[in-house]
Amino acid sequence: MPKLIDGRAIAERVYAELRDEIARLKPRGLIPGLAVVLVGDDPASRTYVRAKDKMCRELGLHSVKLELPAATTQEALLARVDELNRDQQIHGILVQSPPPPQIDEAAIVRTLDPRKDVDGFHPLNVAKLALDDETGFVPCTPLGCLRLLRESGIALSGANVIVLGRSMIVGKPMALLLMRKGIDATVTVIHSRTRNISEICHRADVIIAAIGRPHFVSAEFVREGAIVIDVGINRVEDGESERGYKLVGDVDFDAVSGIAGAITPVPGGVGPMTIAMLMSNTIKACRQITSASE
Ligand code: NAP
16 A cells, blocks of 8 residues: 555644744744635635635634625725735735636736735736746645645656646646656646647656546556656545535546655645645744834
């Protein structure tokens, strides 16, 4: 049986470090604050927002949950973001994706104060990632994947890493992060126009799957001993479950786990790390904003 990479256990280690950091900020009168803005009532988004708010409270962070009606206009949302940009108790702002269709998400992201953009989506933070500037914010999911690999003792320098997916949320920042000087992986990015995907994946030391296709990565993609990180979260019908569906990854876990050297489960792999990295980015934002004004 290969090594299971336990995202929940690794996230707990991150929280232990963050608690120490929060305790060090407290005597200086500093409480990191995160505002999460939800427009509309998408059930999955609501669940994510609730989880983020709950984790903030557990850590003793200042948490603001702004729930706006689905009909909120672009102007009204921009005005709320602007208020949060100026709110000194708030160090991180996140507008939950996807917003309703009348909202221009890219325009909202550009309005965020980049110093508070803890999701790492603002063009300035994307540029900082490409420039290896560590003062920028890296999107939470790729940051969480990197931490999972490091905590599991997986050597990345010179390793052949295949990233499946090129979204701005996962695939692209993941590739930029892995090729950073000091991390030094050799990265190949696969997307929907890539040919011979299973052959390319079969050469990988590490596969990171983020395409949103249930069980896409099958046994034939994976070389004996390769490391497999499954970012996918996909709902598939499940007559045996009370809610009628279950969550599965982009990797066929049952088929691949016998071959991989280590693998993340879904759920319990990358998911818990995404929230942990959001908390970490919020504390970093607090540190950076307050030290700049001291
Ligand atoms: P996305 O924006 O839909 O991007 C999917 C990427 O996969 C695109 O680059 C697309 O290629 C590529 N792709 C799609 N089908 C493909 C195929 N058959 N072969 C090769 N490439 C293919 O998705 P995302 O937001 O990155 O999310 C990916 C998955 O990760 C989803 O299951 C999502 O729920 C999950 N996710 C999980 C977390 C977490 O915390 N665990 C966080 C974020 C996302 P093109 O660019 O050519 O279209």
